[in-house]
Amino acid sequence: MVLKILIIIASLLSPYVVSDTCVTYDFEENFDDIIGNHGICSDNMMSEWILDEYNNLGLNSPHERSTKFISPTRGVLSCWSSFLFTMSQRGTLQVKLYMTSDFNSDFLQILVFSAEEYVSGMYSVTSSNVKGWYTANLPLEGNPAVYRGYVSHIFTYIITFRIY
Secondary structure: OOOOOOEEEEEEEEEEEEOOEEEEEOOOOOHHHHEEOOHHHOOOOOEOOEEEEHHHOOOOOOOOOOOEEEEOOOOOOEEEEEOOEEEEOOOEEEEEEEEEOOOOOOEEEEEEEEOOOOEEEEEEEEOOOOOEEEEEEEEOOOOOOEEEEEEEEEEEOOOOOOOO
16 A cells, blocks of 8 residues: 655745735744634644745745745645635735645645625646646636636645555
């Protein structure tokens, strides 16, 4: 029986655009302030994501001033949601990811919700089509043109066994 390890990292949280201004959130300071308890991540049915540092993995960060990232709890279904922030329809939310896995069945879903719980953006990726650093671009919809919302990251870790 062979069990392989997955590493998935979300290094930059949700740059968003309102008008022509781009604001970037990261995990360097006030981590507890950027965690939300919204929607599907609020019911304690899934494990939380973990704050860690790149140097603990021997992995180069995507930016010289970035030292921290979040990663799902390994081996279980895990969920993370942000605080509420302002978004605009026809904007783009970008999430920088690092994925590596020996399984092709691991699955990450990024959902953007309005404060009223309507889905305004969705992105899914599997470990079979992404290896290494990757930027997920989520086009945003929504009504009104500017609205408050949050982002949820859901990771499904599907263990596969080989019997020899």
